[in-house]
Amino acid sequence: MSTSPMTTVGGRLEADRIVGETARRRTFAVISHPDAGKSTLTEALALHARVIGQAGAVHGKAGRRGTVSDWMDMERDRGISITSAALQFAYRDCVVNLLDTPGHADFSEDTYRVLTAVDAAVMLIDGAKGLEAQTMKLFAVCRHRGIPVVTVVNKWDRPGKAALELMDEVAERTGLTPTPLTWPVGLAGDFRGVLDRRDGSYRRFTRTAGGATVAPEEVLSPAAAAAREGEAWSVAHEEADLLAATAGEHDQELFLSGVTTPVLFASAVSNFGVGQLLDTLVDLAPAPTARPDEAGEPHPVDAPFSAFVFKVQAGMDTGHRDRLAYIRVCSGVFERGMVVTNARTGRPFATKYAQQVFGRDRETIETAYPGDVVGLVNAAALGVGDTLYADRPVTYPPVTTFAPEHFAVARVADTSRYKQFRKGVETLAGEGVVQVLTSERRGDGAPVFAVVGPMQFEVAAHRMEHEFGARIALEPLPYRLARVTDAASAGELSAASGAEVLQRPDGELLALFSDKWSLRVLAQNKPHLTLVPMVAAELG
Numbered sequence: 001m002s003t004s005p006m007t008t009v010g011g012r013l014e015a016d017r018i019v020g021e022t023a024r025r026r027t028f029a030v031i032s033h034p035d036a037g038k039s040t041l042t043e044a045l046a047l048h049a050r051v052i053g054q055a056g057a058v059h060g061k062a063g064r065r066g067t068v069s070d071w072m073d074m075e076r077d078r079g080i081s082i083t084s085a086a087l088q089f090a091y092r093d094c095v096v097n098l099l100d101t102p103g104h105a106d107f108s109e110d111t112y113r114v115l116t117a118v119d120a121a122v123m124l125i126d127g128a129k130g131l132e133a134q135t136m137k138l139f140a141v142c143r144h145r146g147i148p149v150v151t152v153v154n155k156w157d158r159p160g161k162a163a164l165e166l167m168d169e170v171a172e173r174t175g176l177t178p179t180p181l182t183w184p185v186g187l188a189g190d191f192r193g194v195l196d197r198r199d200g201s202y203r204r205f206t207r208t209a210g211g212a213t214v215a216p217e218e219v220l221s222p223a224a225a226a227a228r229e230g231e232a233w234s235v236a237h238e239e240a241d242l243l244a245a246t247a248g249e250h251d252q253e254l255f256l257s258g259v260t261t262p263v264l265f266a267s268a269v270s271n272f273g274v275g276q277l278l279d280t281l282v283d284l285a286p287a288p289t290a291r292p293d294e295a296g297e298p299h300p301v302d303a304p305f306s307a308f309v310f311k312v313q314a315g316m317d318t319g320h321r322d323r324l325a326y327i328r329v330c331s332g333v334f335e336r337g338m339v340v341t342n343a344r345t346g347r348p349f350a351t352k353y354a355q356q357v358f359g360r361d362r363e364t365i366e367t368a369y370p371g372d373v374v375g376l377v378n379a380a381a382l383g384v385g386d387t388l389y390a391d392r393p394v395t396y397p398p399v400t401t402f403a404p405e406h407f408a409v410a411r412v413a414d415t416s417r418y419k420q421f422r423k424g425v426e427t428l429a430g431e432g433v434v435q436v437l438t439s440e441r442r443g444d445g446a447p448v449f450a451v452v453g454p455m456q457f458e459v460a461a462h463r464m465e466h467e468f469g470a471r472i473a474l475e476p477l478p479y480r481l482a483r484v485t486d487a488a489s490a491g492e493l494s495a496a497s498g499a500e501v502l503q504r505p506d507g508e509l510l511a512l513f514s515d516k517w518s519l520r521v522l523a524q525n526k527p528h529l530t531l532v533p534m535v536a537a538e539l540g
């Protein structure tokens, strides 16, 4: 089925429906360091929005809860979730899409790519640890993409840093001005509730057994709060006054333009602050808007269906090696069964098998609107960054390639399997499992795998052996840093010690360096060389 031209009455009604559905969408991801409580918060959000009856049914760590996605043995053994997809739920009159980001310490490029498909991010901080390394890396991507960020300080039920100190840390390290919407009553470890800075009321925190049900929230007037909490309330009140002078109030425009970040205090494990976060997302986070196409022209949300692939994943079902492409809808209505065009190849793609996937659970999806995520099964013809459209051609810009930080030469263990090796390398590169770099000097038989997180190497090696029947040996290279360069600089860079120039499949040249210092010295001594940073952690 295709969307009718918008000139007819029926077409206008259809366009109005799309605009209305789009305005109801909130699509976001949680960015955090491992252990800050992302899985716990995800479960709490799902519980709160009543996707599931009881926390613990969505996903979690091995041994803790029984629903870890198990598409690969490796993943199950380690108790981590390498897959990433979206959880969709209804909250108030909105449809919320929470895109999962793989949360292991060795996280990969997939984590970054998810951020190309969201309209907002929730930066989750452990109240005792403050801003940690991985949070900063992911924040750098949000900043680069201009994604508005809501900050949630988690684990306030445990001893931690002082709230004002955390606000200073956020301001200094991210450059965003924190505008707390709530302020904790009671020090970290003595979490009594929050002062709601928008109306001055007190939201009292009530514990429920094991945090397994939605925590009821008691709302008290300031006078009642003062009588109940005494000193803790007056301290919170004084600090909130102090904030009014320094941090300022929420300003929607400044938030959307990435100048400020609203802050909430929470205890995800007790479900406290979770409803406030959902309300904040519904009230403040942006709905999907017209996405700029390749030429920078915004493509209206009520144009016929269009979407882009932000992630491709293979081998989820061990019995039947399928390939799943996750698309984010950008315009129009997706209807299962529609035949769309892949802008890169010009070929049609039938969307008979469309699913909503989160962890292990898959559900057939019939209709989706801008902001929604759809998993397309049997997607062998789709690659990361591909645009799909119906009726009105459009091409979205390619999904950013993020700066790799680890490099290894891949060689086939058994040379009689060279053909399989080539096919495997090509497939993994197309899926974005690893970036594949080559050079004349190294030759075709020894491509360099470049990754953001070392775990990508393991995934690649595992798949090369089990899926393509080409076991590989990976020989680590001493580089840690990449810069985009050009042909004019390549010769001099290759001659420099501690540097090497390799080519990406799209022809772009990358100069690799072992550390910041060698790069800095070279850049200082030879300022004429082209060395452009890529989007990455190092920018943060």
Ligand code: G4P
Binding pocket: 032, 033, 034, 035, 036, 037, 038, 039, 040, 041, 061, 064, 103, 154, 155, 156, 157, 158, 266, 267, 268, 269, 270
């Ligand atoms: P992650 O996905 O960000 O890696 O974190 P995850 O939710 O797995 O949480 C990491 C640990 O922090 C878990 O404890 C979890 O229970 C705990 N946690 C999460 N939110 C809160 C909170 O608001 N307050 C407190 N006190 N703890 C919180 P664990 O010991 O690793 O697992 P478990 O045995 O407790 O489930």
